[in-house]
Structures are given as C-alpha cells and as structure tokens.
Amino acid sequence: MRHHALILAASAAAIALTPFAAMAQEISDDVVKIGILNDQSGVYADFGGKWSVEAAKMAVEDFGGTVLGKPIEIVDADHQNKADIASNIAREWYDVQKVDAIMELTTSSVALAVQGLSKEKGKIDIVTGAASTELTGKQCSPYGFHWAYDTHALAVGTGGALVKAGGDSWFFLTADYAFGYSLEQQTGDFVKANGGFVLGAVRHPLATTDYSSFLLQAQASGAKVVGFANAGLDTANAIKQAAEFGIVAGGQQLAALLFTLAEVHGLGLEAANGINLTEGWYWDQNDENRAFGEKFFARTQRMPNTIQVGTYSAVLQYLKAIDAAKTDETKAVAAKLHEMPVSDAFTKTGKVQANGRMAYDMYLFQVKTPAESTKPFDYFKEIATVPAADAYLSVEDSGCDVSAFPK
Known part of the structure; x- marks a missing residue:
C-alpha cells in the first residue's frame, strides 16, 4: 500500500507540474x-x-x-x-x-x-x-x-501648425511612392479643411540628387509654404538646394513633413534652423x-x-x-x-x-538656430503637444475592417 501511495503521489506531482512544464516549452x-x-x-x-x-x-x-x-x-x-x-x-x-x-x-x-x-x-x-x-x-x-x-500624425502636427501661423497656401515636393502620396494627400486635406489652399505638387524619384526643376516649380507657384512630402536624404538634399535657390530668402517657408533628429544632424543647424517638424520623441525633453x-x-x-x-x-x-x-x-x-x-x-x-x-x-518641434544650441545634438525646441486623439485616425475612420479579424 505504501509503495502504491508513493506512485500515486509521484503521479499527482507530475500532473500538477505538467502545465508549467508545457508552458516553458511554448517557445x-x-x-x-x-x-x-x-x-x-x-x-x-x-x-x-x-x-x-x-x-x-x-x-x-x-x-x-x-x-x-x-x-x-x-x-x-x-x-x-x-x-x-x-x-x-x-x-x-x-x-x-x-x-x-x-x-x-x-x-x-x-x-x-x-x-x-x-x-x-x-x-x-x-x-x-x-x-x-x-x-x-x-x-x-x-x-x-x-x-x-504615420502620415496622419505628421499632417496634423506640422501642417496644422503652419496653417494656424498663416501658411495657408502650399506647394508639395513629393516622393514618388505610396508614402509620399499619402503624406501629400493628408497634409493637403488638412490644409484645405482649415481654410488653406494647395496650389500644386510635383513628384520626384526616390533618391534623386537634383531637385532644381522641382524647386523652380515650387518657387514659381508663389505658395507661402513649400512642403517636402519625402524623408531621409531626399529631404536633406532638397532643403540644402532650396537654400541655394534662395527660396526662404524670397519669403517662402519650408515644411519638412517627415524630418528627424538624424537628418537635422546630417544637414546642420545653419541649413535646417527654423524648420517645423513633428516627432514622437526627443532625447532632451x-x-x-x-x-x-x-x-x-x-x-x-x-x-x-x-x-x-x-x-x-x-x-x-x-x-x-x-x-x-x-x-x-x-x-x-x-x-x-x-x-x-x-x-x-x-x-x-x-x-x-x-x-x-x-x-x-506627438510633439511639434522647431529646429534651433546655431546661436540657440548650447551642446551637441541640442537641436529642437518644443512648440506644442499633439494629443494622441488628434494625431491618429480612429479605428472607425481608418478604413480597417476589424470585424474581419479572427476572434
């Protein structure tokens, strides 16, 4: 009987441990x-x-x-x-x-x-x-x-700030693929919904190096804001060439719709200062x-x-x-x-x-001038918070059919 009881006890212990052993194997x-x-x-x-x-x-x-x-x-x-x-x-x-x-x-x-x-x-x-x-x-x-x-958050953040500040006419330089189209459309819709106007747009190939013809069209449009619906080196190179064309000196503003600390660092404050941008995180906040x-x-x-x-x-x-x-x-x-x-x-x-x-x-930032920057990577000043409810589309407005997701 004692031997039988020991077997039962061991079996019970094994059964009790089984869920935990199985749990550990669920990788x-x-x-x-x-x-x-x-x-x-x-x-x-x-x-x-x-x-x-x-x-x-x-x-x-x-x-x-x-x-x-x-x-x-x-x-x-x-x-x-x-x-x-x-x-x-x-x-x-x-x-x-x-x-x-x-x-x-x-x-x-x-x-x-x-x-x-x-x-x-x-x-x-x-x-x-x-x-x-x-x-x-x-x-x-x-x-x-x-x-x-996402593009909606960027449009609300950067686009919204400039429209409210009087930048009510826009011309877009847009990267010729899905991201660029989406960013241009959503920013343009936001500009128009707030009483502004989109005067035109031109699309450029990804990773192009010569923006002269695109910038000339933006300059000729007379738009108060030239919006860069691109990212990375495309944005940095376009901003650099815009300075060479005297676009800002001529009275137009530049809006970098997707511009991060990395691109500001690569471009330098001399060329990037004054640009408004939206990011979700900044190291010196x-x-x-x-x-x-x-x-x-x-x-x-x-x-x-x-x-x-x-x-x-x-x-x-x-x-x-x-x-x-x-x-x-x-x-x-x-x-x-x-x-x-x-x-x-x-x-x-x-x-x-x-x-x-x-x-x-999300947060709206403005790039500091060289004189305002006091230490390495001290590039941004926070202008405003964009609450999550404003920054992102609701599920209902997103176009996603979540009812089709498996339960």
Missing part, C-alpha cells in the same frame, strides 16, 4: 527570433538603419536577454528600399530561419508588402520606419502593428529621455530619433507580450499586444487600437 524552436528589416545603405540609412538594429539589441538586453527561459536573437538585413527584395528576405526568414516577427520596415511600399506576407504566414510585424496609414487602414492585419508615427539618449550615445556616438527609440519600444513590448501570453504563438501574442498599455522609454501613455495603431502623444 517555438526554443528561441525567439526577431528580424529588423530596413534600409542600411540608401537614403534612409541614418533615418533608421543600423541604429535601429542597435536599439533592438538594447531592448533585448534591458528585457534580460531571455523570455520564458529561452534566448532572444536579433537578425537584420538591408532591403534596399525595394519591396521585392524585402519580400524575398522576409519569406526566407519565416520559412527557413524561423523568424517569429519582423520589425522596423522603413519605406511604405516595403512595409505594406511585408505586412501582407506576414498576414499570409500568420506572423507578427511591427512597423516603426514607414508612415502610410494604409498599414492600419484598408491593408490592416490582425497581426500587423504600426508603432512610431526630460530626464528619462536624456538617460536613454546617453545610453544609446555611448554605444553609437549619436543620439537616437523617433524611429530608433520606437524600434526599441516595439521589440520590448513584443517580448513583454510573449511573457504575458506564456507563448510566442502569434494569435496569443497579438492579443496581448492589443490589450497591454505601452509604458517605456518611448512613451508612458501608449495604447494599441483594434486596428494595430499604437496611439500616443
């Missing part, structure tokens, strides 16, 4: 593998690039290096701003390397392509580097998330931001921008979601990402909407 392939896919050699190399990869690694380290007792691995690749190359890399990552989630995804055409593939494969993607509202609009995914900013910025600087010799800190936040929140779900299974983790508030070095007030849009407060 596919015994590793959580996150892919950072972005531009590392082209016009957006400073915009996100290898600096976003470094931010992702910081998130893994700050989380503790493991999740549910399993290691975390970051892999990265350069998509060269080409959707077909990005899709091929993503497919190989998912099918061969067993990558669990792909993040960053600079360039809207790339992000839309990879999000479509991720949806097909039942994988999570979190976009921090692309801006198109289509990601959480008509092309939304139950497993797709948009983290750092408060003590916590300064501490994060200094930690990032110690690794990279530069301060991070919204995209890079947004990538840190996306990776960290993904790992928190796995920990909360006790598995890296896609549906369970996606549910936690939708459910959990976002509070980290990037934002203290983030909330993920049903369509995957992470809504948080």
